[in-house]
Amino acid sequence: MILSKFGEKMTQKSGILQLMDDLGNALQSDKPINMLGGGNPAVIPAANRIFQQVFQSLGDGFLHSAGNYSTPQGDKAFLLALADFLNRHYDWNISEKNIALTNGSQNAFFCLFNLFSGRYSDGSSKNILLPLAPEYVGYADVHTEGNYFVAGKPGIELLDYTTAAGEVVDGFFKYHVDFATLPIDDSIGAICCSRPTNPTGNVLTDAEMAKLARLASDNNIPLIVDNAYGMPFPSIIFGDATLTWDSNTIMCLSLSKIGLPGLRTGIVVANEAVIQALSSLNAIVNLAPTRLGAAIAAPLLQDDRMKTLAEEHIRPFYRQKVDYAIRLLKEAFADIPLKIHHPEGAIFLWLWFPELPITTFELYQQLKSAGTIILPGEYFFPGTDNLAAYRHAHECIRMSYAQSDETLQKGIAQMAEFVRRAYA
Amino acid sequence: MILSKFGEKMTQKSGILQLMDDLGNALQSDKPINMLGGGNPAVIPAANRIFQQVFQSLGDGFLHSAGNYSTPQGDKAFLLALADFLNRHYDWNISEKNIALTNGSQNAFFCLFNLFSGRYSDGSSKNILLPLAPEYVGYADVHTEGNYFVAGKPGIELLDYTTAAGEVVDGFFKYHVDFATLPIDDSIGAICCSRPTNPTGNVLTDAEMAKLARLASDNNIPLIVDNAYGMPFPSIIFGDATLTWDSNTIMCLSLSKIGLPGLRTGIVVANEAVIQALSSLNAIVNLAPTRLGAAIAAPLLQDDRMKTLAEEHIRPFYRQKVDYAIRLLKEAFADIPLKIHHPEGAIFLWLWFPELPITTFELYQQLKSAGTIILPGEYFFPGTDNLAAYRHAHECIRMSYAQSDETLQKGIAQMAEFVRRAYA
Structure with a gap:
């Protein structure tokens, strides 16, 4: 199949497309997967009730x-x-x-x-x-x-993070x-x-x-x-x-x-x-x-139901969830040099493993084989000069925290296991 | 606002974009409009019942x-x-x-x-x-x-057309x-x-x-x-x-x-x-x-409801409609040299006014002012060499027949009035 230059560019298997294929394949495998890789929002019952209501009406x-x-x-x-x-x-x-x-x-x-x-x-x-x-x-x-x-x-x-409950946590x-x-x-x-x-x-x-x-x-x-x-x-x-x-x-x-x-x-x-x-x-x-x-x-x-939905249901849901994920991370990574980007919004946590001896692309591949999907940091630097040499980009990962508690528990535990091994 | 070459190309007010602006403006005016210009399908109650059913279920x-x-x-x-x-x-x-x-x-x-x-x-x-x-x-x-x-x-x-009722009509x-x-x-x-x-x-x-x-x-x-x-x-x-x-x-x-x-x-x-x-x-x-x-x-x-919906409701609806529109056209244009493309499908009739003394772009503008929207033929010839000199392209129009009987009656009557005047 001969494609135009536009076609060649849009179908080259680099970056995001390679990643989406990986994700798709991982999801189609028979193994259970701890999916911390995607961008799907969480299911929030209060929101769904409202959508179903409007939909029916x-x-x-x-x-x-x-x-x-x-x-x-x-x-x-x-x-x-x-x-x-x-x-x-x-x-x-x-x-x-x-x-x-x-x-x-x-x-x-x-x-x-x-x-x-x-x-x-x-x-x-x-x-x-x-x-x-x-x-x-x-x-x-x-x-x-x-x-x-x-x-x-x-x-x-570098700074601390204060949870919704008022607890001050360091390492951010x-x-x-x-x-x-x-x-x-x-x-x-x-x-x-x-x-x-x-x-x-x-x-x-x-x-x-x-x-x-x-x-x-x-x-x-x-x-x-x-x-x-x-x-x-x-x-x-x-x-x-x-x-x-x-x-x-x-x-x-x-x-x-x-x-x-x-x-x-x-x-x-x-x-x-x-x-x-x-x-x-x-x-x-x-x-x-x-x-x-x-x-x-x-x-x-x-x-204005949109505003109350967002402020009274969606935001509190994610705030509670992010604090839960942070607690899991702090426990699982207690002995590992993890820093977490100060969580201020969105549905992801950005984790930094300073001086990690392997790239997070390697970590991503290891975790994918083991059954946990996160995204390696390097994909998030469009426009950054000489990315290969920018070590920080290769020490970070993105994980979605918009997942069930069980998926977060299992995924974070497996992540800690592989990161610990990489530092060892 | 300075746009890229892509932006300039995509926003130039030629062809279809100019047309869509025209249509949009016409629809926003206070005058009643006989809209024979768009591509919206008709409302077919039997189809809507099925969609509503599935939607609710x-x-x-x-x-x-x-x-x-x-x-x-x-x-x-x-x-x-x-x-x-x-x-x-x-x-x-x-x-x-x-x-x-x-x-x-x-x-x-x-x-x-x-x-x-x-x-x-x-x-x-x-x-x-x-x-x-x-x-x-x-x-x-x-x-x-x-x-x-x-x-x-x-x-x-050149050929005849046989209606669903078996009537043979010439002028196609x-x-x-x-x-x-x-x-x-x-x-x-x-x-x-x-x-x-x-x-x-x-x-x-x-x-x-x-x-x-x-x-x-x-x-x-x-x-x-x-x-x-x-x-x-x-x-x-x-x-x-x-x-x-x-x-x-x-x-x-x-x-x-x-x-x-x-x-x-x-x-x-x-x-x-x-x-x-x-x-x-x-x-x-x-x-x-x-x-x-x-x-x-x-x-x-x-x-297979999709198939029966199409064959038992959608197709018969349009077949009946196209025959109705043709009857109106033959009556209104009895004294005008109109030829109609043999209607074999889709929701449009393509009308040819041989040797029309004005271009159908002029006709389109006249009709738009008068309150009937059709589309001039010239827009439908992407890739045709030397379009300005290709007279046939400027003698044709597209009209939607997926409209109410009343809109068809009024629109076709007005069209006949202006085409008759152009030939006069």
């Missing part, structure tokens, strides 16, 4: 949504409900013209990164600046040709943007960060966000914020943080992490020119975005 | 589908059900490894055309051969850069592939046709399909068949036609025209290498395809 509304294309911009009733919701709670003064839907967040980033980086008609090329790597693995391959990322290496602060660290070394010039087409960050659970501080916003605006480029885990839904964010938006910010939200990943609903809030560009892309790539997620979410936005 | 199955990502290839239960269904009815001897889901057909064609045409790593470039233009307007803009289509001009046969024509002039050499990356054809309702004959399949296989390139309106669902196809597939055929199906366009479910049946390439692309562009369409269709495939 849709009635003929289901037929309307299923039976008609929306415009390429997305389901109008949802756009209106979300604009109202955001104005009500954040006073952003936006209209439905500031919002477009995509078939999930990944699709939004495929569109945005190809719109704001790559080759330009003046002969230049521009990159997406990721001010703080590690960043989301799914970004890495989205360019239709080439790779247009540059990433800043993080500063590392937090990444910060190293503004002094950020490469910003006219070769940058946009700045992008996930907040809370997948894979680390880091939440960039309000001060960092303000600096990034200024940097973007000073350079006349957009700031893209991947808010898939943030406020106002799913609000898997544990500390104080402010959500800000202005017309130079492209804010990406999602219905996936409130519990509806199968409905593939990504949301972009941006100025009207960006929304029009996304609508055009939607028309060409998708004709129109899928509607059922929008149909289920709209009533939850209208009466 | 999903119960916790809804939460499973909504609450979990599928693999990038698509919902496993659906893939298995469809492979069984196709083997049962067509004996294709395929497995679930021969099927991938996409977020609607448009998304499948975005993927397929960019995989099988464009620039190649050996420095060459290849085109998609559309053996018979007019072809679907949605193909035109999908390449991530450039435009890689070549199209054959059709042969025209049918397009045929002009194999003698088809440009096929190693600059062609794939052959593609829609069957039934959007916009004409043409169904390429079994003999034409066999010739195209041989041409593709002789040239070691795939034959892509856009079967969105064909068998086994929605089966909006009125004559005798055989559905064939082999490992060199990429068969694209859809849940849109059975009545679920809002759920964005495209289906590709192909050899395993193609399916793997599509899965990779899905991972990068969409993470995973949306699941609810698959969840609703799977039980309908398992017990």
